[in-house]
Amino acid sequence: MPTAPHPQTTDELLQALQANGERPYGRTRTVAAEELAEAAEQFAEPVPLIHALLELQEAYTYGSEPRKSPVVFARLLTLFDERPDVFDERLRHLLFWRFKWVANALRALPEIPLASLRQWLTEMRDRYTKAELDLQPYYGQAYQLAAHTGEDTALAYELWAARSRSRLSDCEACEICERARYHLTAGDDERALRAWEPVLAGKESCQEEPARSISYALLPLLRTGRSDEARALHLAGYRGCRRNASMAGEIGRHLEFCALTGNEARGLELLAENRTLFDEVESPRDLLDLLTGVEVLLQRVERLGHGELPAAGFTGRAWTVSGLRAEVRDRADDLAGRFDTRNGTTAHSDHRRARLDRAPLLEGLELTLRTRGLDDVTPAVRNAPAAAPVTARAAAAVPDTLPELILRARALGEQGHPDAEACWARLRTLVAARDYSHPDDPAVGTLVRLYADLLDDEAARAGYKDEHAEAAALHEEAAGLYEDAGLPGHAALAHACAVLAAAELPARDAGDGGADGARAPHADGSGAPGAAVDATGARGDGEAAARTAALTAAHASLVRLHEETSPLAPHQEARLLRLRATALGLRLQTSGSEEHVAAVLAEIDRLHAFATRHDIVGQIAGARLLKATTHAMTGDLPAALAETGDLLDRLKEHGPAWHLPRTHALRGRLHLGLGDAQAAHADLTEGLRLAADWPDGTVDTSLHADLAQACVHLGRPDEALRHLTRSAELNLRAGARVDAYCAYDSAAQLSLGLGRVEDSIALLDSLLAEPDVTSGELDDRLVAQLRLTRARALHTGEDLKAATAEFVSLAAESAGWADDPGSHAMIAAETAVLLAESGEFDRAREAVDQALAAHARDPRFENLSNALRELARLQAEQQGPDGLSGARAFLADAGRVAEEARTAGYEVQGRPLDAALAFEHGRVNAYAGAYEDSLTALDRALGLLGEPGPEPARAGEWAESVRLAGVVEGVYLERPAPALTRLDAAITRLTALGHTEPVRELTALAARLRDEE
Incomplete structure (x- = not known):
């Protein structure tokens, strides 16, 4: 299928060639170049054909197809010999420059005889001499052939390096790389790194540099103790070559770097990201470099005892690490042998063996914000939650005898004790065994009752993960078994839990939840109270109303169950009262209605009175936690704070101790709400310290996220970053992947604010490569947020082309968000600014018009005003007087937005919109040379700002x-x-x-x- 309309004129052909030249290298560009070269044959003029052939050779060269590049160049050389007069100075320069491309392509093909390579160099020398061109480029190619074969390299290097550069010499960055690699081969790391300094520092660059040099410099940097620099360059350098077939060898060296620094898990992740290269790389030399790097990684993983792990390999079958390593070894050995046979040396096999024999250089170099080991990778590869490092203590030892274990699990469960889970987990394992024999003990009860207990525990764990449908079903199944066992109180409690779990369903139908903020209280009161927010923002009115009605009905059902069930043990009645209070608390949280406050407080008082009368300490604490949460939901933070203070005093005296970390966590959030970050940090830190006394999962993972927020307010960004990544890891372990991604996104944004651009991009690249993201299972708005953060990071990192492409894509997608036009307005406005930075003002105007249309439905006054003023500045700055009309049109739009904001009573967070607009009028007119208008506008801006005061901003x-x-x-x-x-x-x-x-x-x-x- 043609990729574009067939050009009918030479002008159309040249325009199509220019457009194709802006595409990334790869099959799409190459196919289009082939079609355009074929189309160029129809014209009688040779110049369009020359341009088409030059574009085709470039596509083959940088698309990793070295076999085709020399064929195209041969046609160009024939045209030059036949019609040298049609080659102007530029075309002539390009022709002689590309002799080097052909030499490079021929070296990459082991089937080309060595005599043919030398013959081509002779042809190059003769052509250069005849054209009276300096021979330094020829000697450069002669050296590269010597380095390739491993013979006479010292002499060839001196003949090249001692000569002065000429117009046809490789760029400075490429020549620096060759000189540095010569010293590297000689074993002189320090001299190689000194040679590389201009490239690694960004002073010299080209299309392949500094990415190429970085890949070679990584190991020398480690060997000379510069691990921090190696880490930073790995992040930047890998991004410069990822998924690029023409830089397959560089990717192989990054994989090797991961393998030798204790980052095998990251290496497998990068391998998966580049798996298409196994089939795309047509250059045998590049493929050999890639496969050797892959084998270094796989060999290391296998030696660490993880040969059974899945690995991304050649298409057509599923691979394990061990299986892929064997395949890669055979293919790479064959390629190295073919090169050595052609060259008459053992250079390639020797170099390959040296790479494979290298010992790790560091035990563990932290490369990214998402550091994982191979044990963590195993479930992640299979699209399951990865394990997080354990910081809390393990659960207490479980009893040895089965009757004791069962009774212990039930007793701890009645108390809500965190160690109950370890007992239930052990029982699940024992009961599932074929040889399980249930104790014949009246105190233990029947096997049916034990099955019911296990189902009830499984349901509670599902509820903690917000899997409400499963929780409801499991609770109902448990209730049926309890009835069969003759335990009406237990059955009623299980029914009650099912009712509340089912009432949670309407709020979750629209997508995954829990993205921001703490979890709501769970049915058994074990969760930390707080406000649940779904991944895409606030719930719609219809959804909130439906959920409010469901919770009202659930509460009524719970009251009926309570009244109709008799007798109930005190701990069972307390739990039913807790469920009743929780249902009304969730209703208040959903509706936000003042009319629902009194009812929930009455239920909490009922629970507190009952628990106090029967001395059920866990439920006393639970009631007071619910009361504090209710005060917080109504906005009475001081009352909530006082409640938690009294509760802490009681818990320290009467227990239960496992409520202490939870209460400190809530108290810390309240301090944050009151703007006291120092007090919040103290409470949250204490909560984290106390949580270490209990098994993981006792305290909500949002504790780390709250601590991160406190640290940001206190000016401790590095500490905040650690807490955010820890929060994400714990959420992954708990199976709360949405929460984890949100925490990681916050970490990426904070990292970006700290100037750690490559850290931010690497983290987001890792998340966006996760199976549930690539398969479309994750909420699309959350994925869009991750992409948006990455696009902003790319922009900050001055990768304007990649950032703009991502923003344009996001703007197109967000245009379909009928329920969230405000987000589309912000994305489209930001897209317009990036397009303007690239000088594409027509496209910028289209994008900002989309933003204005979305803003009309869901206003974003400040964001849009800022973007419009920036667009005006960019157009005036880049185009001067010619851009004044367009710039003023942007400012006119900004004026209307400011007027709308004033009418709506909007309070800006930054500069007043009118003053900022007047200043921008002044700046824009100054850029365009309209100085009187500029001065008038600036005087107006000063009048709007008023006299300065003590505030620095x-x-x-x-x-x-x-x-x-x-x-x-x-x-x-x-x-x-x-x-x-x-x-x-x-x-x-x-x-x-x-x-x-x-x-x-x-x-x-x-x-x-x-x-x-």
Whole structure:
């Protein structure tokens, strides 16, 4: 199938070639180049054909198809020999430059005889000599052939390196890489790294650099003790070559780096991300480099005892690490042998063996924010939650005898004791065994009752994971077994849990939940109270109403169950009362209605009174936790704080101790809500310390997320980052993948704010490669959030092309979010700014028009105003007077947005919109040379801002307006006297207020104007 319409004129052909040149290298670009080369044959003019053949050779070269590149060049050379007059200076330069491409392609093909390689170099030398061109490029290719064969390299290197560079020499970055690799082969790491310094520091670059040099420099950096630099370069360098068939060898070296630094799990992740290269790489030399790196990784994983792990390999079958390693070894050995046979040396086999024989250089270098070991990878590869490191203590030892174990599990379960789970887990294993024999003990009861107990525990665990449908079904099944066992109280309690679990379902039908904030209280009261928010934002009115009605009905059902069931043991009646209070608490949380407050408080008081009368300490604590949560939901945070303070005093005296970490966690959240980050940090830290006394899962994983929030407020970003990643790991372990992804996204955003751009991108790349993301199982809005954060990170990392492509894609997708036009407005506005940065103002105008249309349905005043002003600045800055009309159109839109915000009573978080707009009018007009208009606008901005005060931010904005007005008036309008009057007055005012930095800038401008007078 053709990839584009067939060009009918040479102009259309040249336009199509230009458009194809903007595509990424790969099959799509190559196929289009082939079609365009074929189309060029129809024209009588040779120049369009030359351009088409040059594009085709480039596509083959950078698309890893070395067999085809020399054939195309041969056609170009024939055209040159026949019609040298049609090759202008540029085309002639390109032709002679690409002699090197052909030499490189021939070296990559073991079926090409060595004599043919040398013959081609002779042809290159003769052609250069005839054209009176410097021979340094020829000697460079002669050295590369010597290095490839492993013979006479020292002499060849001197003949090349001692010569001065010429116009046809490889770029400085590529030549640096060759010189550094020569020293590396000689065993001189330090000298190689000194040679590489300009490339690794970003001072020299090209299409393949610095990614190529980075891949070679990683191990020397480790060997010379520069592990932090190696880590940073691995992150940046890998991103520069990922999924790129022409850089397969570089990817292989990154896999090797992972294997030798204790990052085998990351290596397997990167291997999976690049699995298509096994079939895409057509260059035998690049494939050999890739396969050797893959084998280094797989060999290491196998030696660590994980040969049975799944591994991403050649298409057509499922691979284990051991199976893929054997396949890779055979193929790589064959390739190395073919090169050595052609070259008459053992250089390739020797080099391959040296790589495979390397010992690990570091036990464990933390490469990413998501550090995992091979034990963690096993379930992740199979699309199950990965394990997280254990920090809490293990559960207490379970009894040895079966009757004791059963009775112990029930007793602990009645108390809500965290150690009950270990007993139930042990019982599940024993009962599932074929030889299980139930004790004949009246105290233990029947096997049917034990089955019911296990089902009830399984249901509770499903509820903790928000799997409410499964929880309801399991509770009902348990209730039936309890009835069969003649235990009506137990059956009633199981029915009650099923009722509440079923009432939770309407809120979860729209997608995964729990993305932000703490879990709601669970049916048995074991969860930490808090506000549950779904992954896509607040629930819709219809959904909230349905859930409110369901919870009202559930409460009525629970009351009936309570009244109709008799007798109930005190602990059973307390749990039923707890469920009644929980149902009303969830209803209040859903509706937010004041009319629901009194009912939930009455149920809590009923529970508290009953638990106190019967001295059920766990339920007393649970009632007070629910009361504190209810106060928090109604906005009475001081009352909630007082309740938790009293509860902590009681827990320290009467217990149960396992409620202490949960209460400290809630108290920490309340301090956060009251703006006391220091007190929040103290409570949350204490909660975390106390949680270590209990098994994992006793305390909600949001404790770490809350601690991260407190750390951010306290200016401790690195500590916050650790807590966010820990929160994500614990959520993964608990199977709460949505919560985990949200925590990781927050970590990526925080990392970006800290300037750790590559860390942020690497983390997001890892998440976006997860099976439940790639298969479309994860909520699409959450995936969009991860992509949005990654696009912003790419933009911050100055990868404008990749960032813009992602934003354009997200803008197209979010246009279909009928339920969330506001998010589309923000994404489209941000997309417009990136398009403008690339000079694509027509497309930027289209994108911002989409943003304005979405904003009309769901306003985003400040975001859109900021974007429109930035668009105006970019157009005026890039296009000068020619861009003034378009820039002013953007500002007119921003003016309407500001007017809408004023009418709506919107309170901005940053600069007042009118003042910011007036300043932008001043700047835009200045860029376009409309200086009088600029000065008028800046005076208006100063009037809107008012006099500066003690706040540094406001003083800085005011001073910048004064500075720009001084430049326009004193420099461009050549009126230094009034400009100096303006500046001197501002300097006096700011000095009196103690704003030293703005004063310094204004003083410098004033001195400049006085010098020019």
